[in-house]
Amino acid sequence: MSEKLLEIQDERLSFFTQAGEVKALNNVSFSMEQGDVLGIVGESGSGKSVTAYSIMGLTAYPGKLIGGTIHFNGHEIEKMTEKEFRKMRGNEVSIIFQDPMTSLNPVYTIGNQIVEVIRLHTNKTKKEAYARAKELLELVGMNEPEKRLKQYPHELSGGMRQRVMIAIALACEPKLLIADEPTTALDVTIQAQILELMQELRAKLGMSIIMITHDLGVVASMCEKIAVMYAGHIVEYGTTDEIFYQPGHEYTKGLINSIPKLNAQGKERLIPIEGTPVDLLNPPAGCPFAPRCTNCMKVCLREMPPRTDLSDTHYSLCWLHQKQQAEQGGKAE
């Protein structure tokens, strides 16, 4: 059996702000094996980025890990110091941020920025690093890499900049690549190019990817497993087919129903999820989705639902499953 690359157990993380404690992550658990592609979906503020950042130790003050364990590639993340993190970042895990416009330094050339990463993490000479930078730009499909190395970020388009970001992230061949909304700021035709590139690179280099996005379309084509997050909880986890064709949680169902289908034949009305997202400063006592749920029961408002396993790879946090199981159990007896 292959070794687990990443294992997160009951992670709890809060931001201690002036307005009070914001519980960004509540008992988040999942694991990944080498080569897996996991999608994390959810709306803004649901904790999907924080989950990924915590693996890299990027949730600095006022964020604090208050419980749980994170094992990544033999490291115990929750016990690591900043110095150890610095060694791990880039080498074993790296990240692509959402906005390629703001994550590159405008006053350095592309070449400079890639070489900086390579020289920080390896003991290559300047010349070797430049050669490697050129190689990387070719790898991410940029034409005239020689010329690009001397250009500044403002001279490149959004899609090109995102390619540079990917090149930087891949500089040291990490085992895990975290892509935080890598295509949200891009146009659909460019998005298609970048997604295709990521799939190619994954096949070539065999790395694992965590894909954070709010676009269900992106995860449907890219990922094998999906975690659906709502208000800091993973409310449902399963394979892509299970999430799309047998969704268990009411929120997942709502999400799938609320997107307009391009190939729909008639004019159907969209089914939105009513209400507004939760205020994480004052989360509801029970299930966080209860105030917006159409099948809300009394127990939902009081207590957080336990985990219900729907199959070996599929679980969901919803009282309705418990109720169903109890009813089925009752009949069997």
Add this chain to the structure above:
Amino acid sequence: MSEVKNLVEVQHLQQYFPAGGHGAKKRYVQAVDDVSFAIRKGETLGLVGESGCGKTTTGRTLLRLYEPTDGRVIYDGKIIFDSGKHPLQNSDGTPILGADGQPQMGKKVAVDMLPYRRKMQIVFQDPYASLDPRMTIGDIVGEAIDIHHLAENQKERQDKIIALLATVGLNSEHANRYPHEFSGGQRQRVGIARALAVDPEFIVCDEPVSALDVSIQAQVVNMFEDLQREMGLTYLFIAHDLSVVKHISNRIGVMYLGKLVELADSFELIGHSVHPYTRSLISAIPVADPKTARNSQRIVLQGDVPSPLNPPSGCRLRTRCPYADERCAAEVPAFKEVGPGHWAACHHLDRVK
């Protein structure tokens, strides 16, 4: 059968923004170039395209928020802008002939827009940037009522504001709050209430749902549909998300680099598009259905959109189009009718599969 009346019509609309240089070297961003379409009363025309293709500029120019640099804009049968450089047209596009048998040129016209602002409104893309943070929601919605003198006294004004907020699903206590106290979806509702304040006939919806989360997006899209049914509104719905546009629109226009490349009924456009750009756009949309996504073949256009400062000669798509040849570089393809109500601009429609 009586023809459905066109509410808004633009002919040869052009918007060039100056971008530095002097004299002969003066350069222009060719944001919108020779765009013509009509919007029928009560329908929704969708406008899609990538960022920088000129869809927002088209919407703003036809409202004359930017003064057009050329072309003609007709609202409800009256010309509200005419550069005087194009012959007048009948509704079927043929030129109107004068007494001497020559096409009759339009006169230069630029009417006072104030009375038209009551009929034509806009909802902006970013609900965070389009509301003044120092005004209460009540004042934001009430501002238009004041400008157009739509209320006799304070009480009537207040009643109107509360009624408008109720229409968009907000309640009276929200009127005294400030924009920062609201979530994105609620702010967009305020933007819509502001547009509705003058009782308009026509609303340009400029990416009204792009900044919202999917679950909230559906709420706002449904609201647009409800308002259209109740008040008989006509929309120009601008967005880059083709699935949303397809959902709400009767007809869809596709823009690329300042040009309209295809225009058709929304089902026709999605199912039987003829233009290579539209096809690649449709295939590039990630489908939220894993089985379809695995089997579908993407037509990925190579390269990036060229700069509108210096667009390619002839057909503007030619630098990225798999069908391009010399003719595409030499000649601008005409925007012609290829089927009933289906228009496209391409030299190689017979070869596009």
